[in-house]
Amino acid sequence: METDLPIRKIIHVDMDAFYASVAQLDNPELRDKAIAVGGSEIRGVVSAASYEARKFGVRSAMSGAMAKRLCPHLIFVKSDFKRYKEVSTKIRNIFLEYTDLVEPLSLDEAYLDVTQNKKGNPSATMIAQEIRQKIKEKTGLNASAGISINKFIAKVASDINKPNGQKTVNPEEVIDFLEGLDVKKFYGVGKVTKEKMYRLGIFTGKDLKTKTEAYLNEHFGKSGAYYYYIVRGIHNSAVKPSRTQKSLAAERTFNENIASEIYMLERLDDIATEVEKRLLRSKIAGKTITLKIKYSDFTLQTRSKTLSLYVSSKELILETVKELLFQEKMKDSVRLLGISISNLNNEKKKKSVVTKETIDVQLKFDF
Template sequence: MDAFYASVEQRDNPELRGKPVAVGGSAARGVVAAASYEARAFGVRSALPSVTAKRRCPQLIFVTPRFEVYRAVSAQIREIFAEHTDLIEPLSLDEAYLDVTENKQGIAIATKIATIIRARIKDVTGLNASAGISYCKFLAKMASDLNKPNGQAVITPRMGPGFVEALAVKKFHGVGPATAAKMERLGILTGADLKARSLPFLQEHFGKSGAWYYQIARGIDERAVQPDRPRKSVGAEDTFDADIVDLDAARTELTPLVAKIWRHCAAKQLRARTVTLKVKYSDFEQITRSRTVAELIPSAEEVEAMARGLLDPLFPVEKGIRLLGVTLSSFSDEHDAVEEQLRLKL
């Protein structure tokens, strides 16, 4: 979807149309969750601190997120996908992979399917979507950004290797700023540079990811579309109106975060073994602390106790805390938990 959250807000509020809009944060605190294309023209993007966004675009309009609305629209879009295939792998509320090799309507050309889906999304939701069509997930993702907004692009098997060779590694999906900087220090600036490095070289410098980089440098990605891709983590975070310097105040802020993620996990019948605490300081330095236990965490109270155990050693703080977050991971579902308990009792 194109600028999904911001586009929904502009759709629902005509006064926002054609104006630079940022969803999330505020003029003084927080970060941008999504930016309209009008805002992007000023360099405003997701994850940008709100104060920086406002500096770049003084006329920027901040809108409070409405995630229940975004989820409802996302569900409408998933129903449209399901008209064509059951092989749907959601990545987020506004993005998914579809395998249409065999599709319900028997359409032989994938580009035609993409055109039909985008038109249906526009008819049903009033929103624009872009699509990338290719023979593997990596290149489909890269293609989806080529003709945004409201467009689509194709990377064929013949085009794939050459496309990757010409692409800057910092633009590779899945290569973050830190990895891109490391590659550049090694003289790897483009896909061609990456392709020229041997598998042992890449494994030496990038560990398990080395084999992945070796493959995608050649336009090879054999990952299947996984319609039942398991959720790897559930988290919640909050940016505060004023920086926190007191331990008791920080502990208090953990309670609603834990309650929120516990409700979500309970509804999805998920149980976790790992608790991760995220802390962002007033100067935007960010740290995480994690703890994993052998057995599934039994209650929200225990999650909060573990989170406090990660938080307490950080105090006293030398600088204020502007954001706290809590994440649960290492999941097993409730059925697995019951089976595990029965085995232990027997």
């Protein structure tokens, strides 16, 4: 069948417990120890946890106090983003030895399109092995990888053999692989969506595949079509070397809970100053301003407003934030405040077209 549909070999590389692993690498006394990056046993939130800590249930986004209760011998270390960026740059340079089509998702993970690569190697599996070995040699860190026909499947596959492993899902294996997965393993299915799918009797990819697109749209809104196509192995998003920034934010977790809105305004003034710096540094502006509030009971609330014009100045941002702050009464004392700005003036709206023929073509591809 002749077609203009893209045929790709995609690798998703994901560093293993990156922040924690860098800390252990730099401080031999922390190796093989349960450590948490960020937070403390009194306040704050865990940014990352070593695999030794994960065995006790410690996870990112967990409060430091909870993490310490789960793992009494947990060691807290401070974040060091300058060091993370330094190591990330080394890793990125290794990727670029193989292809210029590298799409970073964060400091510790990226997609690579190696369909046509600089080494002339037809095996994406072998390329992933080489890349992981080079990362180990040049940084001392372990990486895991997923290899398949599109970004979605490659990302899901990279979790299968973690840590320090990789998983290739060949074209002819795609359907069976997706049908056998628990829906919670699907990238884009979070805790709330997972629980909703379970209530609807959707536990695996095979269950999801029995639902019509209309049914999924009815129950999951705009995400319905996404779920309908990905479970069939259809995901046409190309690897984009220059990812468009969607939002910019800054937030602060306080040593003590704040109950007074006057004190909150003082903290928000500092946060708005940081947001302005980042906007000016990136030479962007945005229309939608969001105030993030995390209460002492850890419940999260966001309040947003979209302006008619793009803004980047602290004064205009803070003016809107004040309005959002007083929009409704606080339900409790506050442990964290944050400001984000989105709907940026660097965004270009694009519509991706998916067709039923895509998977037929990909399954005929010699991987």
